[in-house]
Amino acid sequence: MNKKESILKVENLKVYFPVYSGFFRKVTGYIRALEKVSFEIKREEVVGIVGESGCGKSTLLKSITMLVPPTEGKIVFSYNKNSYVLNEVTYRELVELRPFIQIVFQDPFSSLNPRMRVWNLLSEPLQLHASLSRQDVKERVEEILVSVGLDPSHVYRFPHQFSGGERQRIAIARALILRPSLLLLDEPTSLMYHCRHRF
Ligand SMILES: Nc1ncnc2c1ncn2[C@@H]1O[C@H](COP(=O)(O)OP(=O)(O)OP(=O)(O)O)[C@@H](O)[C@H]1O
Ligand SMILES: [Mg+2]
DSSP, rough: TTTEEEEEEEEEEEEEEEEETTTTTEEEEEEEEEEEEEEEEEEOOOOOOOTTSSSHHHHHHHHHSSSOOOOOEEEEEETTTEEEETTSSSSSHHHGGGGGGEEEEEOOOHHHHHOOOOHHHHHHHHHHHHOOOOOHHHHHHHHHHHTOOOGGTTTTTTTTGHHHHHHHHHHHHHHHTTTOOOEEEESSHHHHHHTTTOO
């Protein structure tokens, strides 16, 4: 595989959040969270984004995953020798591409459904995006739990039955289970601390 192959290109990305005020909630201004951001990530590259609090790091990651749609600019994701402008593709294409771009949020506690057991949290992405037999799903769930340093026998526990660091590992396992080609980690230093033997 060509290591120099581009996997993500962000071109002149702008994300503005409208500011509403007054009785009629009129748009009176914009928060310019991202202003003309451009960079490229190649296959097998690890890129860090550093900046002060509120400078737009989380917004950038949410925008790459289309959770926050860009106001202007392009997000080009390359997969299987094809390039897709994520903010221009059809909804159907976006649904097909989503499994290949995974994100671990800055606050993984709020991204794990407290009513779902670890088994459901980890098997759900596989059932949605990969056609695997129940036995294969079970094996993949066990394998990923071991790889993030969790005990596979705890698979029927709920998120609140784990420590904070263990919960972060569940969020990492959920992002990794689909074997994505692009992994986005918000605040990776704290995530790496909790998984320091594995990264
Ligand atoms: N949904 C939203 N609506 C309005 N403004 C928002 C929204 N999300 C983020 N912002 C604003 O956009 C700016 C960038 O926020 P963001 O969360 O991306 O910062 P950050 O770099 O991740 O900060 P931190 O290091 O504290 O996590 C901030 O001024 C924030 O208040
Ligand atoms: Mg942030």
